[in-house]
Structures are given as structure tokens and as C-alpha cells.
Amino acid sequence: MRVSVSWLREHVELPADLPTGDLEQALVDLGIEVESIEDLRESVTGPLVVGEVLEIEELTGFKKPIRFCKVDVGAANGTGEPQEIVCGARNFAPGDRVVVILPGGVLPGNFAIGARKTYGRNSNGMICSAKELGLGDDHSGIIVLPEDTKAQPGDDARPVVGLDDVVVDLEITPDRGYALSVRGIARELSHALGVPFRDPAAGDAPGATAEPAYPVEVRDTVGCDRFAARMVRGVDPTAQTPGWMSQRLTVAGIRSISLAVDITNYLMLELGQPMHAFDADRISGPLVVRRAEPGEKLTTLDGVTRALVAEDMVICDDSGPISLAAVMGGETSEVVASTTNVLFEAAHWDPAMVGRTARRHRLFSEAAKRWERGVDPTLPLIALEKAVRLLTEHGGGTAGAEILDVSHVRPRTPVTLPADLPSRRVGVTYSPERVVELLEQVGCTVERGTDRLDEDPGEVGVAARGRAEVLTVTPPSWRPDLTDPADLVEEVVRLDGYDRVPSVLPTAPPGRGLTWQQQRRRSIARSLAERGYVEVLAHPFVSVELADQLGLPADDPRRPAVRVANPLSEEEPLLRTTLLGPLLGILKRNVGRGQRDVAIYEIGAVFHPRPGVGAPPAMGVDRRPTDEEFAAADAVVPDQPRHVAVALAGEIEPAGWWGAGRAAGWADAVEAGRDVLAAAGIPADRVTVRAAERAPWHPGRCAELLVNGTPVGYAGELHPAVLAALELPRRTCAMELNLDALPAAPMVAGPAVSTFPPALIDVALVVDESVPAAEVERALVEGAGDLLEDVRLFDVYASEQLGAGRRSLAYKLTFRAPDRTLTGEETVAARDAAVAETARRFGATLRGA
Numbered sequence: 059m060r061v062s063v064s065w066l067r068e069h070v071e072l073p074a075d076l077p078t079g080d081l082e083q084a085l086v087d088l089g090i091e092v093e094s095i096e097d098l099r100e101s102v103t104g105p106l107v108v109g110e111v112l113e114i115e116e117l118t119g120f121k122k123p124i125r126f127c128k129v130d131v132g133a134a135n136g137t138g139e140p141q142e143i144v145c146g147a148r149n150f151a152p153g154d155r156v157v158v159i160l161p162g163g164v165l166p167g168n169f170a171i172g173a174r175k176t177y178g179r180n181s182n183g184m185i186c187s188a189k190e191l192g193l194g195d196d197h198s199g200i201i202v203l204p205e206d207t208k209a210q211p212g213d214d215a216r217p218v219v220g221l222d223d224v225v226v227d228l229e230i231t232p233d234r235g236y237a238l239s240v241r242g243i244a245r246e247l248s249h250a251l252g253v254p255f256r257d258p259a260a261g262d263a264p265g266a267t268a269e270p271a272y273p274v275e276v277r278d279t280v281g282c283d284r285f286a287a288r289m290v291r292g293v294d295p296t297a298q299t300p301g302w303m304s305q306r307l308t309v310a311g312i313r314s315i316s317l318a319v320d321i322t323n324y325l326m327l328e329l330g331q332p333m334h335a336f337d338a339d340r341i342s343g344p345l346v347v348r349r350a351e352p353g354e355k356l357t358t359l360d361g362v363t364r365a366l367v368a369e370d371m372v373i374c375d376d377s378g379p380i381s382l383a384a385v386m387g388g389e390t391s392e393v394v395a396s397t398t399n400v401l402f403e404a405a406h407w408d409p410a411m412v413g414r415t416a417r418r419h420r421l422f423s424e425a426a427k428r429w430e431r432g433v434d435p436t437l438p439l440i441a442l443e444k445a446v447r448l449l450t451e452h453g454g455g456t457a458g459a460e461i462l463d464v465s466h467v468r469p470r471t472p473v474t475l476p477a478d479l480p481s482r483r484v485g486v487t488y489s490p491e492r493v494v495e496l497l498e499q500v501g502c503t504v505e506r507g508t509d510r511l512d513e514d515p516g517e518v519g520v521a522a523r524g525r526a527e528v529l530t531v532t533p534p535s536w537r538p539d540l541t542d543p544a545d546l547v548e549e550v551v552r553l554d555g556y557d558r559v560p561s562v563l564p565t566a567p568p569g570r571g572l573t574w575q576q577q578r579r580r581s582i583a584r585s586l587a588e589r590g591y592v593e594v595l596a597h598p599f600v601s602v603e604l605a606d607q608l609g610l611p612a613d614d615p616r617r618p619a620v621r622v623a624n625p626l627s628e629e630e631p632l633l634r635t636t637l638l639g640p641l642l643g644i645l646k647r648n649v650g651r652g653q654r655d656v657a658i659y660e661i662g663a664v665f666h667p668r669p670g671v672g673a674p675p676a677m678g679v680d681r682r683p684t685d686e687e688f689a690a691a692d693a694v695v696p697d698q699p700r701h702v703a704v705a706l707a708g709e710i711e712p713a714g715w716w717g718a719g720r721a722a723g724w725a726d727a728v729e730a731g732r733d734v735l736a737a738a739g740i741p742a743d744r745v746t747v748r749a750a751e752r753a754p755w756h757p758g759r760c761a762e763l764l765v766n767g768t769p770v771g772y773a774g775e776l777h778p779a780v781l782a783a784l785e786l787p788r789r790t791c792a793m794e795l796n797l798d799a800l801p802a803a804p805m806v807a808g809p810a811v812s813t814f815p816p817a818l819i820d821v822a823l824v825v826d827e828s829v830p831a832a833e834v835e836r837a838l839v840e841g842a843g844d845l846l847e848d849v850r851l852f853d854v855y856a857s858e859q860l861g862a863g864r865r866s867l868a869y870k871l872t873f874r875a876p877d878r879t880l881t882g883e884e885t886v887a888a889r890d891a892a893v894a895e896t897a898r899r900f901g902a903t904l905r906g907a
Contacts, residue, residue: 059238060194060310061327063224069244071253078224084250089552090237091229098221101192104163104171106216107134108209109141109185111154117177123148126179131158132212135182144181149199157186157201157215166192193219194311201308204301220305233539235431239330242536249499249553258328259434263443266463272401273344279466281371282347282383284406286438286465289338289458290449291399293318297453312424318393318400321448323424330536331404331437332425333445334381336391338399343376347383347405354379358386358421370415371407384412385419385426400455402445404438406467409538414624432538435467470532475543477506477527480550486558488550490527496553497546501534542679574802578738579661582702582797585737586730591659591704596640598665599630604639607783608754620667620696633665633696637703637794638754642784645705649787655708657722659730661797666697703794704730707787724759727773727791731763734795739803740765747832754780755792763795771795812876816847817885821893822868822905824860829900831867838869841895845880845888848872866905 063081066072072081078095085092109129117124125148128140135141141158150156160183163171169190173182188194188201201219203209209218216222228243236242241258248255271289276282297317299307303324304314312323322333350366356379357363364382366372371383380391384407393400413430416422439461446457477490494504509528533540540546551559572580583593605617619632634640641660648656674694677683683691706722713719728747735745750762752772760774773793781790825834831851838849853868860866871892873885896902 059230059243059327060225060227061240061243062220062306062309063226064220065240065306065328066226066244066247069240069256069258070248070251072247072251073253076251081224081226081247084247085226085228085243087555087557088246088250089231089556090234090243090246091231093227093229096192096225096227098192098223098225099216101166102159102163102216102221105134105160106163106186106214106221107131107158107160108203108207108211108213108215108218109156109158110211111150111152111156112140114152117144117179120177122146124177126177127185129156129158129185130211131160131183132210134212135160141182142180143183143185144176144179145185145200147185147187147200150185150202155203155207155209155211157191157203157219159184159186165190188308191219191221193221194308194313198313204298204304206298207301218301218305220309223309225309230431232431235428235433235538236330236536238428238431239326240328241330259437259440261440263439264461265439267459267461269460270462271458271460272338272341272462274462274464275344275346276464276466277346277348278371281349281408281411282405283408283466283468284435284438284464285347285403285462286405286442287401287403287462288442288446289399289401289460290446290453290455291338291458293398293400293449293453293455295396295398300452316393316395316397317453318397318402318449321445322402324448325441325444326424326428329437329441329444330428330433331441332384332428332433333441334387334403335393336380336387336401336403337393337397338401339397340391340394341375341380341401346374348372348374350379356380356382357389358382359389359392360386360421361389364419367418369411370418371411373403382415382419382421383407384429385416385421386423398455400449402442402449404441404445406433406435406438418628434536436535439463470535471541472530472532473541473543473546475529475531475546477529479543480547483544483547484551484559485562486551486554486560488554490529492554493550494529496550497529497531499553500537500540500549502537502540502546503532503534505530544679575797578800578803579700579797581737581739582734583659583661585733586659586702586704589730589733590710591657591730594641594644594658594660596637596644596660596662597626597630598634598640598662599625599627600632600634600639601630602632604632607780608636608639609777609780609783610753614753615666618667618669620665635664635666637662637664637701638705638792641703641705642786642790642792645707645790646784646786649707655710655712655722657704657706657710659702659704661700661702663698663700666699668694668696699796699798701794701796702734703792705790705792706730707790721789722791723789724756724761724773724775724791727775727793728761728763731761731771731773731793731795734793735763735765735770735800738797738800739806740800741804741806748830753777765800768799770799810876812874814875814877814879817873817880817882819871819873819885819889820852820868821871821889822853822855822866823893823896823902824864824866824905825896825900825902827856827863827865829902834867834896834900834902835869837896837899838871838892842871842873842888842892845873845875845884846871846892847874860905868905 082092082095109131111127112130113128115126117126125145127143127145129143131141159171161171161173171184185200230237245255271287274285276285299314299317299320303320307314307323310327314320318335322335326332349368350370350372354366355363372379373381373383380388407429409430409432412426416426450457477493480488480493497504507528531546610617616635619635621631625631637660645656671694674691675687677687706726709719710722710726711720744766746764747761750760751757752760754777755772755774756777762769763771771794775789775791835849839846850870852870855866873880873888
């Protein structure tokens with residue numbers, strides 16, 4: 059929120075000589091983030107003057123409209139002659155007064171202004187817009203000064219447009235909606251600086267009359283618990299917004315539209331109460347405030363036709379919805395250039411409803427921003443009184459005597475607070491008197507008393523002895539965020555000063571580091587990264603269609619998914635049950651951006667629902683939940699095993715001057731699985747790899763990885779139908795393992811190192827192509843006995859000479875004894891025993907024998 063210090067001074071007595079640094083520190087101490095403090099007096103240097111447009115010549119023959127203007131700038135240019143300026147804006151006419159920066163001036167961003175020839179004419183200076191002066195984001199046209207501006211051509215324009223002020227730009231946290239107003243910021247500064255505060259909402263406003271200002275029916279008092287309205291008739295439609303008001307709106311980044319609309323925006327900034335102005339002559343029949351009906355549509359003020367849902371609140375007349383309540387008005391009832399009868403509306407809406415509506419329609423208006431953070435429900439009549447007074451003062455007309463006020467606002471619920479809770483929570487001693495003083499500063503009503511506490515709500519498990527002083531605190535209407543004792547403790551600490559709270563770091567318990575699961579995950583991540591895989595972090599949200607795109611069968615346990623109650627995107631409302639969906643989406647995005655060779659991995663949680671567990675128990679913040687409540691809540695939480703997955707496309711070994719590259723294949727995905735298991739500390743003799751069928755992998759190029767006979771993951775080439783559905787490159791491969799299914803790594807004894815030479819023998823065995831190479835390797839190991847030190851597959855060969863359905867598997871065998879050099883006879887005997895075992899199990903024969 060951007061606000062000028064001069065506006066704040068109207069409501070809080072800031073010291074005249076208050077440095078901007080002290081102002082910033084006071085706001086920061088209150089927990090309000092200061093984006094910037096800008097002294098506008100230093101933002102524009104050089105001659106910035108008021109000018110009056112005398113003549114406009116339309117230049118043709120260019121791609122965009124260009125105007126050659128003669129502007130009276132008085133004696134500011136040294137000659138008194140009209141200044142010639144080329145301008146592209148079209149929102150001004152001869153006779154209008156504008157803001158002109160002459161040659162030698164410098165605009166924000168160090169943009170120097172000089173005399174130059176452009177579009178075939180001489181241009182000596184610039185007619186300025188609000189954005190060019192750094193006053194706001196409006197660049198749709200130049201600043202046209204109101205008719206009541208007293209400055210004459212040639213006068214300094216800085217005081218006229220507010221460039222003699224200081225502007226504070228604040229980032230308001232979601233829990234402090236009251237601070238999205240001059241009223242809220244001024245009140246906060248009065249606390250910080252100890253200076254008087256004048257509430258702009260103080261004073262009485264006339265209440266409801268027997269005859270309403272306009273017939274209105276509120277059908278949903280939960281979504282709208284207060285609705286007030288007043289009428290002003292006979293307004294001058296040509297009346298201009300006063301300069302001081304449009305100047306403050308411009309500084310706040312709000313474009314001036316018309317007098318009635320500007321008044322609603324001005325009061326929203328001053329009081330924090332969003333309002334709406336209807337053209338009463340464009341409304342047909344009584345107004346009805348209700349939830350939208352299926353199929354209804356509304357064209358909002360931004361020109362977009364929106365399909366409404368049942369949760370949206372709307373204001374309707376006989377023609378249907380005319381306003382998306384609390385978010386944006388509709389085109390059919392907006393104030394237009396000919397409006398003479400204005401109906402002001404000020405209401406109070408449900409924050410949760412407004413927040414969901416704004417996100418659903420992607421309409422994050424200034425009004426919606428305030429409603430979802432909470433607005434003072436006592437403001438509607440006060441805001442209406444101010445709006446009517448401003449409109450009749452500057453636009454003429456007659457205020458109607460009738461006032462509508464439909465109120466179902468409930469009184470605030472008192473909060474019980476042990477007087478010593480702030481001290482126990484924070485570690486700073488706050489006397490009960492100090493606690494009461496600080497809470498009353500923010501507008502709370504506090505009643506002191508004593509009570510016997512059976513259990514200390516500040517320290518669960520510690521029984522209170524005797525009687526303790528208890529405060530009964532009723533928060534003010536403008537602080538909807540104060541609902542629990544913890545909120546009140548935060549207010550005490552904030553107002554007393556965060557700097558008084560000691561910074562004490564907890565002592566780490568000795569002898570504890572990473573858990574073995576954390577160490578395992580780091581080892582796996584390091585291993586994959588060393589092999590060329592790049593780690594990615596995907597969002598855990600997926601679409602409803604993903605299960606079909608992955609080809610998951612109807613009975614696949616990965617099909618049921620947890621639906622997020624309030625998803626970031628309606629297109630991805632589910633939590634993932636496999637890492638592959640989001641991971642393959644990242645692969646597709648990288649390939650689409652020109653990365654032909656991609657090898658990525660992710661370690662993350664997947665989410666499996668627990669059907670039939672019911673709803674979680676309601677747990678407050680006033681105490682620690684019991685073990686039973688924790689267990690009941692945990693039973694509802696989805697099962698969240700941690701997985702690791704990789705995806706590969708393109709070349710795994712790049713081509714270059716050294717030769718051809720090698721495309722990634724299913725074997726690389728299987729090898730990635732073996733690498734993960736090795737990094738997890740699983741011995742190779744406990745790992746089995748066998749052919750399998752599982753979506754989304756190709757049925758003939760899918761491997762199942764087992765540890766101690768238990769499946770832990772799958773790897774291979776993805777099914778062509780899946781690749782087509784997800785628009786992925788051909789032969790894309792992937793692997794996914796369930797890390798939580800892996801047993802703890804066993805204790806491994808250090809290997810004995812033999813100093814005797816090895817004996818190396820190669821064998822090529824011919825077997826049926828259906829026989830897994832891993833099973834042949836296992837048979838060789840068991841047949842060769844203890845003398846076999848290592849076995850490695852180095853070649854796979856198939857040809858017509860071997861016969862149909864047959865292939866040759868070639869292995870390198872390494873034999874070594876720990877206590878002697880093996881003889882040739884011992885080596886050959888061990889090899890023959892290994893070959894014999896493969897022949898017994900699989901009918902293997904030596905190739906060439």
C-alpha cells in the first residue's frame with residue numbers, strides 16, 4: 059500500500075521534523091514491512107511547471123497518433139512564448155492545464171529531458187503522465203489538472219501534483235488487514251511514537267430509517283452479515299474530482315475515473331471500507347443479495363464475462379446479477395458519464411468467501427484484497443455518511459433522507475488470557491498492568507479477575523496451583539485477527555518492542571546428526587548427480603487425467619489420489635501417487651526448450667489416501683494436543699512414502715570428434731536403479747532384476763527390481779502410448795523406487811585383499827533369449843564357488859547361426875585365492891563347474907563348443 063505522509067498527518071500528530079529513517083524504523087518495529095520510503099521532492103529535478111494547452115495539431119502519416127502542441131508555460135522558458143511539444147497522448151484538449159517538464163529537467167530513472175526534433179517537428183520538453191513522474195502506474199494518458207487548480211502557467215507543478223511530499227510503500231501481511239488503510243497505519247504510528255491519533259471513523263452517523271434508501275433483500279446473512287445503502291439524486295454528471303483527492307489516488311496507484319467512483323476509492327484507502335457506486339437509473343427492480351445460481355454469468359467492469367459458481371455472492375436486480383459482491387461491479391449498473399442518481403453501497407462480507415471468489419475468477423481487486431483480510435463491520439454507515447457528504451459537496455445533488463442498514467453482525471467473542479501468559483511465552487517480564495495497558499492501546503476492552511486454572515493453558519502438562527489473575531479481553535471490531543490467547547500475546551510483544559525479546563538459540567543435543575534415512579537420501583542424491591543426473595523439485599500436484607495418460611489399470615493402487623481442498627490450480631487438484639507424472643512434465647518442458655539430451659532425478663514423497671478414515675479431530679492452539687488426538691489426526695493423514703525417480707531422453711553419451719554418441723536406453727534406467735540401491739548400502743547379492751510388466755513402462759522393456767525377494771521399484775523404457783499422450787520423445791526411459799521399502803543397510807565387513815595374482819577367463823554361453831542374464835550370472839557365481847572373485851557381463855550377441863530364440867551371453871570371470879597362486883588346473887576346474895551349473899539350470903552351452 060502506498061500512502062503519503064501528508065495524508066497520515068491529518069490523523070496522527072507526527073513530529074514536524076521526523077526523519078524518514080525514524081519513520082521507517084517505527085513501522086518496522088511494529089511488524090510492518092516497508093518496501094520503500096520515497097521523498098518525492100528529490101525524484102524530479104529541473105523545471106517542472108504547470109502548462110496550459112493553447113493549440114493542438116494532429117500529425118498524420120505515422121504508425122500511431124501524434125499531436126503537435128503549443129503550451130503556455132508562462133515565463134518558465136525564459137521567453138514567455140508558447141512551448142512547442144510533441145505528445146502521443148490523446149486525453150487532453152485545448153484549454154486543459156497539464157504538467158510540463160522543460161529541457162534540463164530529469165525524470166525518475168535519471169531520464170534527462172532536452173530539446174530535439176521528432177516526427178518532423180521541434181519538441182522542447184515533455185507533457186507528463188503519472189507514471190513518468192513516479193506517482194503511480196497509470197500510463198494511459200497524461201495528467202490533466204482539475205479545473206479548480208489555482209496554479210497558473212509557469213508555476214512550480216510539484217505542490218500541485220504532490221511532488222512536495224513523502225510517500226511510504228508498505229507490504230501488509232495477510233493478518234493485518236486493518237493496516238490497508240490510512241486509518242490503520244495512523245493508529246499504528248500513534249502507538250509506536252506515542253503521539254495522539256484522530257480516528258477518521260470517529261463521530262456519529264445517522265442510522266437506518268423506516269423507509270430504506272432502496273429496496274434490498276439479503277438472502278444469505280453468512281456471506282453478507284451487513285448491507286447498507288444511501289442515495290444521492292441530481293448529481294452534476296460533469297463534476298470533476300477535486301485535485302487533492304485525485305492526487306492522493308494517483309499516489310496510491312489508483313486511476314481517477316469519475317467523481318462518484320473516486321469517492322468510493324478514496325474512502326476505501328482512508329477507512330479501509332470498500333464501497334460501490336451504482337447508477338440508480340440503470341437498476342431495474344429491488345436488489346437481492348444471494349449466492350449465484352448454476353449457469354449464471356456476469357460481465358464485470360473489466361469487460362470479461364464470467365461464469366459464476368454456487369459459492370459466489372452476487373447482487374442482483376430483475377435482470378439478474380449486476381455485481382460480483384465484494385470483488386468487482388458489473389457493466390450494466392456502473393456509474394457512467396451521464397449518471398445523475400447515485401446509490402452508494404457499503405456492506406460487510408465473509409472473508410473466506412471473498413478470498414475463494416477472487417482466486418477462482420483471478421480478480422485480485424483492491425476491494426477483494428481488503429475483504430479477505432478482514433474489514434471493520436462497524437464502518438458501513440460512517441463510510442456512507444462521508445461518501446454522501448463528499449458527493450453533494452463536489453458534485454451537487456441532494457442526499458436522500460432514507461438510509462438502509464440490514465445488520466446481522468454478531469458481537470465479538472471475549473478471549474480469556476492468563477495475565478502471566480505473555481511473560482511465560484516470551485521470557486520477558488510483563489506486569490499485569492503493562493499487559494492491560496498494551497491491549498487497551500490497540501482498542502481491546504479488558505476486564506481483570508481471578509480464576510482457578512485446572513491446567514495451565516500456556517504450559518501443557520504443568521498443573522496450576524492456587525488462583526491466577528485472568529484477563530477477559532474483547533478485541534475491537536477492526537481486529538478480526540485477534541481470536542486466541544496467542545494472538546493477544548503477540549500484540550503485547552509487538553507493542554512493547556520485539557527488541558526486548560532475548561535471542562536465545564536452543565542448544566543442540568550432543569551426539570546426534572543426520573538419521574540413517576537422511577544419510578541414505580544424501581548418498582543417493584550424490585550418487586545420481588555424480589553420474590550426470592540433474593536434480594529437480596517438482597510440484598506434488600497432478601491433474602485428474604494423469605492416471606489415464608500413464609495407462610494405469612483400473613485396479614492399480616496408484617489410481618486413487620488425495621484431492622486438495624483448496625488447490626493452487628483447478629487443473630491440478632490431486633496429490634501425486636507417483637513421481638513420474640511431474641518428473642516427465644519437467645522433462646517435456648526441457649525438451650520443448652531445446653534441451654535434446656535430458657537426464658533428471660527427484661527424491662520426494664508420494665501420497666496414498668487412506669479410505670474410510672473419516673475427518674480429523676478439531677484441535678485448537680491453546681494447548682498441546684493429547685497423544686490420542688495426535689494419533690487420530692495421524693490416522694487421517696495420507697500415507698507418504700518417499701520415492702526416487704529418474705527420467706532420460708536423448709543421448710546418455712554425447713557424440714563428438716571422438717566418435718558417435720550413445721542414446722539412452724532401458725538398460726541405463728535399470729543401471730540407475732542398481733546405482734541407487736548400491737548408494738543405499740544394499741549389497742549386490744541381495745538385489746534381483748527380472749523382466750516384468752507394469753504401467754507406464756513398455757511390457758517388453760520393463761525390469762522389476764527386488765531386494766531380498768521384495769519388489770521395490772521398476773525401470774525401463776516407457777510405453778509408446780504413454781509417450782504419445784504426454785508428448786515425450788521416442789524411447790524415453792524412467793526408473794522409480796520406493797526408498798521406504800528398502801531395508802536398513804547391513805553391517806558390511808571390510809573385504810580381505812589378496813596379494814596373489816588373479817586368473818582371468820572369458821566364457822560365452824548360449825541360452826534361450828527368455829533367460830535373464832542376471833539369473834545366468836547367479837548360476838555362474840554359485841557353480842564356481844569361493845575362488846570366483848568377480849563376474850561381469852560384457853557382450854550380448856544373437857545371430858542366425860545360434861538359432862532362433864537363442865542368444866550368447868559373454869562374461870569375464872576373475873578367479874583368485876587368498877593364500878596362494880592358482881594353478882591352471884584349479885582355474886579351469888572352477889570355470890567348468892560354473893558352466894556346468896548354468897547347463898543344469900538353463901541348458902546353456904559354450905559358444906563354439
